[in-house]
Amino acid sequence: MIAQTKNAFGDSKQALLFLLPSLLLFAVFTFYPLFASIKLSLYNTDLMGQASTFAGFQHYVDMFSSPQFFQSLLVTLLFTLYTVIPGILLALFLACTVNRQLKGIAIFRTIFAFPLSIAVAGASMIFMMMFNPSSGICNYFLQLFHLQAVFWLSDPKWALISIAIINIWRSVGFNTIVLLSGLQTIPEQIYESARIDGAVSWRQFIDITLPLLSPTLFFVFIVSVINSLQTFGEINILTQGGPVDATNVIVYSIYREAFFNTNFSYASAESIILFFMILLLTLLEFRFLEKRVFYK
Amino acid sequence: MSTIEFKQISKVYADHTAVAPFDLTIADGEFLVLVGPSGCGKTTTLRMLSGLEMPSSGQIFIDGKEITHVEPKDRDIAMVFQNYALYPHMTVYENMAYALKLRKVDKKTIQTTVNKTAAMLDLQKLLDRYPRQLSGGQQQRVALGRAIVRKPKVFLMDEPLSNLDAKLRVQTRTELIQLHNRLNATIVYVTHDQIEAMTMGTRIVLMKDGIIQQIGTPMELYRKPTNRFVAGFIGMPPMQFLSGSIKKEADFIIFQGENCRLKLRGECQSSGDVYLGIRPENLKLSSKNQSSIIKGTVTVIENIGSEVIVHLTVGHEQLVAKIPAATEPPLQGDSVTVLPDEAPIHIFDKATEKTIARLYIAP
Ligand SMILES: Nc1ncnc2c1ncn2[C@@H]1O[C@H](COP(=O)(O)OP(=O)(O)O)[C@@H](O)[C@H]1O
Numbered sequence: 001m002i003a004q005t006k007n008a009f010g011d012s013k014q015a016l017l018f019l020l021p022s023l024l025l026f027a028v029f030t031f032y033p034l035f036a037s038i039k040l041s042l043y044n045t046d047l048m049g050q051a052s053t054f055a056g057f058q059h060y061v062d063m064f065s066s067p068q069f070f071q072s073l074l075v076t077l078l079f080t081l082y083t084v085i086p087g088i089l090l091a092l093f094l095a096c097t098v099n100r101q102l103k104g105i106a107i108f109r110t111i112f113a114f115p116l117s118i119a120v121a122g123a124s125m126i127f128m129m130m131f132n133p134s135s136g137i138c139n140y141f142l143q144l145f146h147l148q149a150v151f152w153l154s155d156p157k158w159a160l161i162s163i164a165i166i167n168i169w170r171s172v173g174f175n176t177i178v179l180l181s182g183l184q185t186i187p188e189q190i191y192e193s194a195r196i197d198g199a200v201s202w203r204q205f206i207d208i209t210l211p212l213l214s215p216t217l218f219f220v221f222i223v224s225v226i227n228s229l230q231t232f233g234e235i236n237i238l239t240q241g242g243p244v245d246a247t248n249v250i251v252y253s254i255y256r257e258a259f260f261n262t263n264f265s266y267a268s269a270e271s272i273i274l275f276f277m278i279l280l281l282t283l284l285e286f287r288f289l290e291k292r293v294f295y296k
Numbered sequence: 297m298s299t300i301e302f303k304q305i306s307k308v309y310a311d312h313t314a315v316a317p318f319d320l321t322i323a324d325g326e327f328l329v330l331v332g333p334s335g336c337g338k339t340t341t342l343r344m345l346s347g348l349e350m351p352s353s354g355q356i357f358i359d360g361k362e363i364t365h366v367e368p369k370d371r372d373i374a375m376v377f378q379n380y381a382l383y384p385h386m387t388v389y390e391n392m393a394y395a396l397k398l399r400k401v402d403k404k405t406i407q408t409t410v411n412k413t414a415a416m417l418d419l420q421k422l423l424d425r426y427p428r429q430l431s432g433g434q435q436q437r438v439a440l441g442r443a444i445v446r447k448p449k450v451f452l453m454d455e456p457l458s459n460l461d462a463k464l465r466v467q468t469r470t471e472l473i474q475l476h477n478r479l480n481a482t483i484v485y486v487t488h489d490q491i492e493a494m495t496m497g498t499r500i501v502l503m504k505d506g507i508i509q510q511i512g513t514p515m516e517l518y519r520k521p522t523n524r525f526v527a528g529f530i531g532m533p534p535m536q537f538l539s540g541s542i543k544k545e546a547d548f549i550i551f552q553g554e555n556c557r558l559k560l561r562g563e564c565q566s567s568g569d570v571y572l573g574i575r576p577e578n579l580k581l582s583s584k585n586q587s588s589i590i591k592g593t594v595t596v597i598e599n600i601g602s603e604v605i606v607h608l609t610v611g612h613e614q615l616v617a618k619i620p621a622a623t624e625p626p627l628q629g630d631s632v633t634v635l636p637d638e639a640p641i642h643i644f645d646k647a648t649e650k651t652i653a654r655l656y657i658a659p
Pocket residue numbers: 309310313314332333334335336337338339340341
């Protein structure tokens with residue numbers, strides 16, 4: 001008994017040793033900035049971003065009474081809605097389609113991994129050309145169908161949707177690959193069994209695929225939401241939060257407050273709120289995954 | 297009433313024939329066993345009957361109605377898979393109720409049907425469990441129950457016992473026989489195990505390399521195998537073979553092999569090189585007989601309690617004899633003589649391996 005405890009203690013010491021490098025990295029690049037941000041959000045800052053006088057929760061009070069913050073919150077929410085739901089549906093559709101044709105699966109995986117390998121700046125440039133109101137391919141197609149030209153990036157009604165399209169394009173490959181691997185864990189015989197039991201294709205999808213894929217779907221959902229909440233590159237390159245704040249999501253607002261308005265404390269307060277939003281989602285996911293140590 | 301008819305059914309995959317064209321009629325209430333070594337096309341045949349696989353040629357009829365290209369769900373069949381293929385996210389009850397739910401059976405009827413079937417299979421206490429919370433034997437019973445609630449015309453089973461341990465397998469075998477009697481259902485059962493085939497089947501279809509070798513009752517296959525493969529597949533231990541040649545000598549037929557000479561009687565037109573087949577249970581130790589003899593050396597003795605299995609070398613060939621435990625067994629290394637008893641001795645053509653005669657030992 002005693003020997004065992006000793007051994008366990010020795011093991012955990014050894015484990016700690018192995019974890020040390022990553023713990024160090026975490027400390028320097030994650031924990032330190034986090035605590036620095038919390039501190040900044042509670043202080044007034046000078047022009048160099050250094051904490052000067054203690055402000056308590058004043059910046060949070062300012063933030064929650066600012067219509068601009070709620071505008072950012074709304075834009076962020078809408079953006080998440082526009083990207084996550086259609087993005088997952090599209091990935092699900094692609095994954096189910098590819099899953100049927102096991103032969104070319106390696107090729108499809110490569111194709112799906114493709115958008116992942118393009119830097120956000122590159123993707124943004126490609127879409128900037130495609131979204132160009134006069135020479136872009138998007139309006140060319142609209143014109144083919146006798147539809148009115150759209151000012152993709154400069155019309156406040158369309159800008160957020162356009163950014164969402166880029167975001168979906170960038171993440172759909174990853175989502176598809178993950179969903180595909182989830183689909184592949186469902187044994188073929190379960191479908192055959194369902195076919196004999198009398199389930200037609202859409203019934204199999206509802207009764208077998210969706211429930212058995214739910215852990216994977218949930219994972220993709222959480223990752224997509226977090227990814228949406230952190231979208232920055234496309235916005236910074238293409239719209240800078242505009243037109244008229246139509247794409248001013250929280251992350252961009254943080255950036256603007258900090259580096260244009262030199263309002264570091266306010267930006268820190270916003271980032272703490274964002275941090276808690278993401279933390280909540282992550283906890284939610286762990287809870288869910290823990291509760292369902294599935295079916296195996 | 298459910299009869300099944302295969303007409304020239306075959307299955308060809310890209311480059312090889314999994315099942316060669318065959319005809320087969322299965323009568324109502326039969327327990328038909330498809331048996332053969334792994335890869336011989338049993339599963340493919342069953343899957344063509346289920347509709348999960350489309351035949352390359354031929355037609356299938358159930359009750360006289362052609363169903364060759366009918367969807368599985370419209371064939372009124374139920375299948376028990378080798379690994380059970382239970383729905384992992386559904387409870388035992390939901391697993392059993394699913395097919396009925398899809399058929400829009402009302403809730404009340406579903407409930408009584410499932411409960412009745414659960415009682416029959418001793419599953420009442422497990423209805424709220426998920427498959428992962430069940431033992432292999434219990435999962436197997438759920439898979440069976442899922443098929444039974446459907447009251448299908450035909451039950452299809454693909455090696456349903458092969459994932460069970462030996463003891464449970466024997467027990468479930470008996471239960472399946474009882475179930476068949478009780479439901480009076482037509483069952484098509486696939487197995488690679490000849491004992492399952494012998495004990496459960498009302499009729500056996502023995503396959504090899506996609507070709508049906510013989511169709512018959514268990515005893516027909518045991519007593520009158522049509523070729524050397526069937527003879528060597530059925531029986532435990534299986535039939536033993538010695539190579540040699542036969543020739544007529546007066547009213548008798550003489551088999552001459554290495555360290556082996558047998559004087560036989562019976563009808564046989566041919567002569568020349570043959571295999572001689574004897575079942576181990578028909579070999580006796582050192583009987584006195586002037587005109588016949590098989591001389592061998594004991595290599596291994598297996599005493600299984602009720603019987604002793606004696607492994608011998610006869611010249612360059614192996615021979616196994618099964619003798620009653622009451623007899624004093626020989627020792628390893630002993631030279632012994634063995635002789636067949638009055639049971640038929642099978643003669644197979646050396647080239648075609650087809651049965652050419654059944655002869656008896658001459659006194
Ligand atoms: N989908 C398939 N594609 C190609 N060959 C197959 C396929 N399914 C089975 N086979 C081949 O057909 C033969 C019969 O297989 P199967 O019916 O599963 O045998 P059994 O059930 O008797 O072990 C085997 O040689 C197997 O390799």
